Amino acid sequence: MLDALKFCLIRKVAGLFTVATLVVGGASLANAQVVPGTGEKMTEVGDDFEDANWSYIPNLPKSSNNIDKQVRYPSGATTNNRWFESLLRGQPDVVERVATPEGGLPNSKGALKLRSVQTGIPGAPSYKMQQDDFIMNGNGRFGGTIPAMWTPNVVARVFLPPFDQWEKRTGSSFGFRIETLTHVMKPVTDRKLFKKIGKTKQLEQAWPGMFLQLNSKSDGQNKEDTAAFVIRGDQYGQDFVAGQMIKETGWWTLGMTLSPDGRVHYYATKGTGPLKPSDHLASTMPYGEPNLQMNTLFFNVMSADNGRTWSTEWIVDDVEVFFVRR
Secondary structure (H helix, E strand, C coil), rough: CCHHCCCCHHCCCCEEEEEEEEEEEEEEEEEEEECCCCEEECCCCCEECCCCCCEEECCCCCCCCHHCCCCCCEEEEEEEEEEEEECCCCCCCCCEEHHHHCCCCCCEEEEEEEECCCCCCCCEEECCCCEEEEEEEEEEHHHCCEHHHHCCCEEEEEEECCHHHHHCCCCCEEEEEEEEEEEEEEEEEEECCCEEEEEEEEEEEEEEEEEEEEEHHHHHHHCCCCCEEEEEEEEEEEEEEEEEEEECCCEEEEEEEEEECCCCCEEEECCCCCEEEEEEEEEEHHCCCCCEEEEEEEEEEEEECCCCCCCCCEEEEEEEEECCCC
């Protein structure tokens, strides 16, 4: 059933209230928001990585369906059935439970390390930025999806290592994203004439989220190393930077909320939380269409995929999913 769920994901591709205003593309969006971490916690999903026997079975080689159309079974999965490999882009090369870095959540003993060197086709470097995915077994564990009317919201703690330990390049390095269902415009083909005759709205999966991007001094264009949150995406599907430049590494808390109107709201704060209304970064209607439900969440790990340079080492802890029943 786990593999069947993964194939389905890839086949189609993979209370605190406040009011905030965001200007995107010239449009002002003011929406009542639920701060991530609000409501009833779903214990069926998420992970605190405290089980000393937590382990991951990679079942190599990993998939690279997004590049060479190769899905390689059996795929990787955790022994607790809470996480699995992406059949689209494959899993990080290192998926390991480690001791919680200093400054983490009180009483936390374990966290999750994610790192990659071959983010493209195994053994065949592309010399381009590629990424691996690590997916939460969402509807496979709670038997369905979470409708937008229930205001699903997610939280994850992420450890940012010192900048001198990041992969030496300017660009996105890590992603925290949700999978949703929305409408997209798809071309319509006349089967008799074998040509496109227009477009129509169809249900499709989408993957809004937030990325951590390094602005590296190693490229000669930046005076110092800083990082930024890049949001995917605005009403046109374009990525944009939100919030202040990040100059402090260490533990950060990231969160996203899907509100009943179909918008996605993004939050981040230094430390391990809880998130507050003032931690709001942005609110968007990605691609201009309401998101109808949340299916799951996942992490991205990116690298230059040159066969020798490791990605930044990412450590996450206490990944949580909440909803507000209405």
